[in-house]
Amino acid sequence: MPELPEVETIARGLHKRVAGDRIESVWIGNKREPLKSPAAKIAATLEGARVDQVRRVGKHIVFDLSARKGASQWIVHLGMTGRMLVAAPETETASHTHLVARLESGRELRFVDPRRFGRLEVQSAGFTGPGTEPLQVSLEDFVQLFKGRNAPIKGALLNQKLLHGVGNIYADESLFRAGIRPRRRASSLTRQESARLHSALQEVLKEAIAAGGSSVSDYVDAEGEEGFFQLQHCAYGRAGEPCLVCKTPIKKIVVAGRGTHYCPKCQK
DNA sequence: ATACCGACCTGTCAGC
DNA sequence: TGCTGACAGGTCGGTA
Numbered sequence: 105m106p107e108l109p110e111v112e113t114i115a116r117g118l119h120k121r122v123a124g125d126r127i128e129s130v131w132i133g134n135k136r137e138p139l140k141s142p143a144a145k146i147a148a149t150l151e152g153a154r155v156d157q158v159r160r161v162g163k164h165i166v167f168d169l170s171a172r173k174g175a176s177q178w179i180v181h182l183g184m185t186g187r188m189l190v191a192a193p194e195t196e197t198a199s200h201t202h203l204v205a206r207l208e209s210g211r212e213l214r215f216v217d218p219r220r221f222g223r224l225e226v227q228s229a230g231f232t233g234p235g236t237e238p239l240q241v242s243l244e245d246f247v248q249l250f251k252g253r254n255a256p257i258k259g260a261l262l263n264q265k266l267l268h269g270v271g272n273i274y275a276d277e278s279l280f281r282a283g284i285r286p287r288r289r290a291s292s293l294t295r296q297e298s299a300r301l302h303s304a305l306q307e308v309l310k311e312a313i314a315a316g317g318s319s320v321s322d323y324v325d326a327e328g329e330e331g332f333f334q335l336q337h338c339a340y341g342r343a344g345e346p347c348l349v350c351k352t353p354i355k356k357i358v359v360a361g362r363g364t365h366y367c368p369k370c371q372k
Numbered sequence: 373a374t375a376c377c378g379a380c381c382t383g384t385c386a387g388c
Numbered sequence: 389t390g391c392t393g394a395c396a397g398g399t400c401g402g403t404a
Contacts, residue, residue: 107397184398185382219381221398255375271397320397361377
């Protein structure tokens with residue numbers, strides 16, 4: 105579900121609501137839970153810890169924690185359908201709730217994930233994510249990332265070891281804005297095209313963050329609110345509809361195993 | 373080293 | 389109404 109703008113929105117909301125709060129106790133479901141660290145270790149790390157900060161790294165939510173034993177981090181990846189919600193304890197627990205952290209303030213932090221593609225882990229400190237931050241990468245570094253890559257540019261944008269945080273929606277939207285076909289080999293982009301893609305990507309991500317992310321089917325932020333960037337999508341989810349620039353019907357194909365939307369006339 | 377493709381899960385929706 | 393299959397915002401591991 106969530107890509108960079110959605111995770112950014114969620115992390116900001118969580119920071120606003122739980123920073124400074126303390127985790128009193130943790131409940132973890134016991135059947136095939138989406139854990140990268142052992143459940144006992146997660147519980148031991150979270151219980152008693154204070155949440156200093158909640159922030160985004162790539163598509164991960166990072167909780168910076170401090171406790172008597174020292175600093176640690178709780179790292180959450182929401183996968184396709186994960187949600188991290190702040191709820192009053194009397195609120196009914198959604199099905200597919202895998203973790204509940206009870207806070208000193210009386211509220212609960214709940215991790216819900218029907219498809220269980222999400223991942224939870226804890227570590228001592230220093231999580232940096234797999235790749236480079238798309239909002240911070242310079243044009244020079246951006247060009248360097250794609251140099252010599254034979255993969256389609258869309259696949260390269262989705263590769264988290266290169267840039268982390270870009271997913272299917274924002275890959276399609278930024279390629280549309282840059283006027284580049286998703287199947288073009290990454291190495292075939294001219295300097296000018298790379299520059300267009302670099303700024304298109306950063307613009308799209310910033311606009312999406314300003315809109316609170318894209319709610320296509322069920323994304324909601326930490327407050328349970330939907331985003332509204334889906335109203336500004338030009339390519340993603342618009343197969344068969346007229347291009348907003350030239351009226352040519354948007355095409356849908358499969359690239360790098362993912363549904364891919366583009367304008368056959370505007371994108372070269 | 374790089375790229376592709378199926379697997380991992382559940383829910384939803386279109387078509388029969 | 390109910391079944392089947394395709395598809396969904398993501399990643400991983402095996403294979404070529």
